[in-house]
Amino acid sequence: AEAKALFSVMGMTCSACAGSVEKAVKRLPGIREAVVDVLNNRAQVMFFPNFISAENIRETIEDVGFQATLIN
Numbered sequence: 001a002e003a004k005a006l007f008s009v010m011g012m013t014c015s016a017c018a019g020s021v022e023k024a025v026k027r028l029p030g031i032r033e034a035v036v037d038v039l040n041n042r043a044q045v046m047f048f049p050n051f052i053s054a055e056n057i058r059e060t061i062e063d064v065g066f067q068a069t070l071i072n
């Protein structure tokens with residue numbers, strides 16, 4: 001089955017920031033789609049939980065350099 005995770009992502013100040021988050025998340029295994037909204041400080045990710053967890057995704061966003069919190 002597929003899961004959805006919405007993250008708060010703080011510290012993105014331009015669309016290139018959002019692009020780097022999207023790219024890093026999409027490179028992970030088990031990701032179906034990632035959409036990052038720089039204006040609202042949000043990242044919405046559709047993924048396959050047999051392959052990856054929301055926490056894995058959150059840590060990847062942090063590794064890019066932004067503070068990420070799972071909202072739901």
Ligand code: 9UX
Nearest residue numbers: 012013014015016017
């Ligand atoms: Mo450009 Mo966005 O260096 O932080 S990618 S401002």
